Amino acid sequence: MGQLTADDVVARVRDLPAFPAVVTQVLKATRDPDTSAVGVANILATDQALTAKVLRLANSALFGFPRRVSTLTDAVVLLGFSTLRGLVLAGTAFGMLNRRVDGYSLDKGVLWQHSLGTALACRSLCQRARRRALADEAFVAGVLHDLGKVVLDSYVGEAFSQIIEIVTEQHRPFMEAERQVLGFDHAEVGARVAEAWSLPVELCEAIRFHHEPANAPPENLLPQAAHLGDIVALSLGIGVGGDGLNYPMDGGALVALGLAPEDVEAVMTELPDIMVDESAWQDLDR
Amino acid sequence: MSEIRISRQELDVLSAMGLGSCIGLCMYDPTARVAGMAHVMLPESRSGSTGSESLPGKFADTAVPALLQQMERVGASRARLRVAIAGGAEVFASSSVSPILAIGRRNAEAVRAAVQRIGLRLTAEDVGGSTGRTVVLEAATGLVQVRMVGGKAADLVCLGQAR
Numbered sequence: 001m002g003q004l005t006a007d008d009v010v011a012r013v014r015d016l017p018a019f020p021a022v023v024t025q026v027l028k029a030t031r032d033p034d035t036s037a038v039g040v041a042n043i044l045a046t047d048q049a050l051t052a053k054v055l056r057l058a059n060s061a062l063f064g065f066p067r068r069v070s071t072l073t074d075a076v077v078l079l080g081f082s083t084l085r086g087l088v089l090a091g092t093a094f095g096m097l098n099r100r101v102d103g104y105s106l107d108k109g110v111l112w113q114h115s116l117g118t119a120l121a122c123r124s125l126c127q128r129a130r131r132r133a134l135a136d137e138a139f140v141a142g143v144l145h146d147l148g149k150v151v152l153d154s155y156v157g158e159a160f161s162q163i164i165e166i167v168t169e170q171h172r173p174f175m176e177a178e179r180q181v182l183g184f185d186h187a188e189v190g191a192r193v194a195e196a197w198s199l200p201v202e203l204c205e206a207i208r209f210h211h212e213p214a215n216a217p218p219e220n221l222l223p224q225a226a227h228l229g230d231i232v233a234l235s236l237g238i239g240v241g242g243d244g245l246n247y248p249m250d251g252g253a254l255v256a257l258g259l260a261p262e263d264v265e266a267v268m269t270e271l272p273d274i275m276v277d278e279s280a281w282q283d284l285d286r
Numbered sequence: 287m288s289e290i291r292i293s294r295q296e297l298d299v300l301s302a303m304g305l306g307s308c309i310g311l312c313m314y315d316p317t318a319r320v321a322g323m324a325h326v327m328l329p330e331s332r333s334g335s336t337g338s339e340s341l342p343g344k345f346a347d348t349a350v351p352a353l354l355q356q357m358e359r360v361g362a363s364r365a366r367l368r369v370a371i372a373g374g375a376e377v378f379a380s381s382s383v384s385p386i387l388a389i390g391r392r393n394a395e396a397v398r399a400a401v402q403r404i405g406l407r408l409t410a411e412d413v414g415g416s417t418g419r420t421v422v423l424e425a426a427t428g429l430v431q432v433r434m435v436g437g438k439a440a441d442l443v444c445l446g447q448a449r
Binding site: 160164171173231235236238244246248249250254261265268269 | 327
């Protein structure tokens with residue numbers, strides 16, 4: 001196999017399961033200030049599987065609503081558009097992320113655990129920084145940040161010893177070694193998947209720059225959040241693969257978000273407790 | 287994560303998987319054949335922080351005495367205990383961002399200090415670097431094996447053998 005060309009990447013991205021049209025519609029509708037909750041509910045209702053997912057999650061311990069949520073409109077109203085977007089995207093990505101990714105030594109479910117852990121860490125970090133509006137988008141960035149690993153799976157699998165030798169002998173971060181050997185790294189490839197799915201540019205940038213947030217446009221804070229959330233999850237050993245912790249930490253991400261190192265430690269402390277509560281996600285496999 | 291487990295069952299194998307910056311703390315009494323393991327996440331508990339009461343295994347300063355206590359309850363003797371640790375990896379340059387963020391190193395230091403506070407010393411350790419680890423402790427023999435994620439497994443030490 002060896003190096004990938006840009007066309008290879010495009011072809012691999014095209015091979016992925018199609019992004020559900022209903023999700024694209026939901027994303028568009030929830031960003032339109034003129035859309036009503038009923039309008040969004042009607043879009044969701046066209047897809048039985050998605051309806052079931054949204055209702056199941058809305059009724060889970062995740063949200064702890066006092067009474068049972070039985071209609072989509074109720075769910076949309078109670079969750080709010082922003083949280084709903086996050087749930088729908090995460091639910092959509094779950095299928096892709098829940099599989100084994102041998103190239104990175106990730107057993108089935110491990111990449112999903114890492115993605116969910118990162119997502120929750122991203123959200124907690126933004127909440128701590130009192131950037132509540134950012135928190136929900138950061139959650140999505142965390143879910144999607146390692147999407148590229150699914151696409152690069154077999155390429156990395158074949159070239160792993162070459163890649164890891166560069167890491168260990170030259171002390172280079174894993175994504176740089178990926179680039180050197182394959183011509184692409186998992187962050188870039190993940191960003192291209194997100195672009196193929198017509199996701200917002202800030203989200204694509206978050207994926208593209210999650211290891212190197214300093215290279216992202218500074219007005220977008222999502223790469224910074226994704227960067228730190230990923231590091232929190234890796235430190236806690238949540239979904240550590242063959243690439244290990246072979247990535248740099250950029251202190252600029254803390255500065256950009258207005259966080260102190262103590263905040264990162266605090267999020268690390270609470271994350272395992274939050275993850276236990278989020279077991280509702282396991283039901284999405286049905 | 288944050289778990290403390292002990293065993294006197296010959297066929298048991300205790301394991302701590304997916305150690306990033308966390309420490310897999312192994313303690314073994316070769317005479318009573320009691321094995322214990324804690325998956326330590328952070329260096330120190332703080333008053334008011336979540337989890338320190340219910341999950342002492344989470345923090346190095348509470349995990350070590352808690353593991354000791356549980357092992358003593360089933361017949362282990364402190365003086366006979368042998369200890370090994372693995373884990374404590376870090377992302378690149380974390381300590382240059384802030385010493386606080388060198389969690390792997392802080393965990394290893396905190397566990398060493400806590401082990402010292404109960405009058406013991408480490409027999410063996412495999413800490414640092416930036417690779418994920420899994421550590422396994424065999425209850426029958428006290429054998430400690432460390433596997434690098436995506437890499438090889440190697441015996442670290444046999445805690446059941448005479449010094």
